[in-house]
Amino acid sequence: MQSVDWTIDGLPEETQKLLRTYVKDVTKVYGSELEGIILYGSAVRGEFLPGRSNLNLLLVMSSYDLATLKQYDGLHKRWSKDQVVVPLFLTVDDIQSASKAFPLEYQDIHDCRRLLWGQDPFVGLKIDTRYLAAEVLQALRGNLLRLRQRLVEGRSTEEAITILLALSITALLPALRGVQRLLDRPVLAHAEPLLKDLEAALAVDLTGLRD
Template sequence: MDKIIPSAGLGAELEGQLQVVVDALSRVYHRQLVSILLYGSAARGDFISGRSDVNLLVVLQSVRLEDLAEAAKQLRRWRKFKITPLFLTEGELRLAARAFPLEVSDIQESGYLLFGSNPLSTIVVSPEDVRAQSRRELHGSLIRLRQGYLELLDHREALGGLLAGAITSLLPVFRAIIRLDGTPVPSTDMEVVESVASRHHLDRDLLTRLLAHKRGSIRLATADVRQILSRLVEEWERVIVLVDAA
C-alpha cells in the first residue's frame, strides 16, 4: 500500500480492512492496476460509521468481466464494511469527466490516493458540463420527488426516506454551485449546506434539518413530513433557477 489512510473517523478495524482490500486488489490485478482512490465521506472526513459507504475508485488498464470475477470473490467480505468499489479504465475516467463532472470534481478535490498514480491530475472539468449535469440531476430528482410523494402519500415513514434521499441528491449540486462561485468547497456536508444557504439565501433551517435527518441525528415528526416535503419542492425550484444563473 502506497499511503497510510488518513484519520477520517473510520476506526481501526475499517482502516485495517481497507489495507487488506488494497493489498488484495494489487495482488489480483498486478500490472493492470493503475490506481486506487478513496473518495466520498470517508475521504472528506464526514464519515458516519454504520451509515456511510466506503467508496473506492479502482482504475485498471482494462475492465473485463473475467477481471471483475476476481474481485467478486472478495466482495462478500467487503460488504460487511460497506466498501463499494467502482472499476473504470483511464479512458472511461476521461469520458466520465464530461458525463459525470460532479462526481469527478468531488473525487479530484477530496479523493485520497491509496495506490499508484493519480489519473485525475491531468483531467480538466468544464464548468458548462458541470452546469449541464446539475440541471439534469435537479430536474430528474424533482420529478422523482413528486412521483414518490404520490406513491407514498399514506406512508409517512417511507416519506421520511424520500426526504433523506432528496438531500443526498442535492449535496453534489451544492458543492458544484460553490465551485462555480469560485470559492473552496467545505469538507463536511453540513458546512456545504450552510455555505450555499447563506450565500444564496436558501432555507437554511429546512436544509440543515433534512441533513440531520439523513445522518440520523434527529428524527422528523411524521406529522411534519408532508409540510417539509412541500417546502422542499419550493426550495428545489429555487435551486434550479440558481444553477441556471451560475
Template sequence: MDPKLEETLEKISAQATAALSGRLLALVLYGSAAGGDYHPGRSDLNLLFLLDRVDAAALGSLLKPLAGWRKKNAVSPLLLDREDLERSQDSFPLEFLEMRLAHRVLQGEDPIATLSIDRDALRLQCEREVRGKVILLQQGFLDAGPDRKARQELFRVSIKPVLVIMRAMLWLSGEANPPLVPAETLTAFEKIFGNPLPHCRRVLDFRADPPRLAEPETAALFVGYLAELKDLSRWADRWEPTK
C-alpha cells in the first residue's frame, strides 16, 4: 500500500462522514487505485458514496471538502442511493462489472459485491463501446492535429477504457477474475481474440512512463493502433461469449 494514498483515503473518509452527518451508508474506492494500475500523482481516485438519499442537501454538503480532495487527484464522487443502485445495474453493466472486479470498501457495507451483471446487456454494451472508442480515437486524432505531444496524450487516455472492455469480454468468456494489471489484461485478451495486438501493447507504455517518439514513429503507431481497434470492433460484432 502507498502510505500517502492511505493517508489521503483516511482523510477523505473522515471528512465525508463529517460532511454528510450520518447519511453515508458506504464509501467505496474503485478503479486503478483499488486494482493493479495505480500510479501516484497521476491516477485518479474514484469513489462511490452510497447515501440514504441523493438530494441537493447532500450535494451541497460535499462542495467544500471536494475542493480539497481534488488536490489529491480525487474526481467528483459517484453518488447513489439504494434505489439508484438497483435500477442502474442493467443500464451500466460494464461500469458496474469493472467496479466489482476492483473495489475496496473504506467504510460501511459493500454495495458492489452482490451486484447482478446482466450478461446480454454487458455483451451489447461491449460491442457498442468498442465502436465508440474507434470513433473517439479518430476524432481525437483530428483534434490533436500535427501536435505530437497531443497525439501521445491521446494514446495515454484512450487505452484505459479499451482495457475495461477487454476485461469485460474476458469475464463473459468465463474468466471470473480477469487480470487487473494492464499488460496482463492484454495478454489474456489476445488469447480469446486469436491475434497479438502489438500496437495496443506499445500504447500501454504511455500509461506510466511515456516514451519519447519522433513524429514518424508517433504517426506509425497511431495507424497501427487504429487498425487494431477497428479489427477488435469487427470481431466484437460477431463474437459470441461463453454461456
C-alpha cells in the first residue's frame, strides 16, 4: 500500500508531525490487515485546539476480530496522551452497508476527512439519507437529555452551566449540520456561521449557543 502525501491547512505543524508518527506506528502494528487511515473532525475542519481537541481517526481494515482489537492496546496507551482517541475500526463493507443506519455520522466524515495512508473508501460512496431526519431528531433530543442530567450533577451552578454549554454545542454541531442538509442549505463546517445560518433559516434565536 502506497503512502499518501498530505498537509492540512490550519493544523499546527507539531500536530501534523505527530500524526505522521502515528501512521508509522499503526502501519507497523497492523501490516497487511490495514487498508487505510482517515483523519476526520475538528483537525480537518480547521477548529482544532492543541491540548483541548481530540484527534479522530478511522482505520480501514481488511477484517477484524478480538485479537485485532487487542493489538491496539499498546497504541492506545502511547497515543491517548496526545489526544488521539480510540479510532473507528471498519471494513469497506462496513462503511458501504452501514451508511444507511448512520447517515448523520457518515455524511459528516465524508464531507470533512483527510486520507493519511492507504485507500479512501468514502470516495464515490453514496450515503442513503432516507433516515437522516430521524437520526438528527434523535441526536438533538439525546443531547438535551444528557445536558439536563449533567446540569443536575453540576448542581446547576453558573460555573457548571458555562462549562456544559460549551461541551453541548460541540456535541450538537454534527446534528445541526444534519439540519442544514435536511433544509438543502450549504453545510457549514464552522460553528459561528453555522449557527447564524440556522437562525436565519429557522427564524430562531441561538444567541445562547453562540455565547
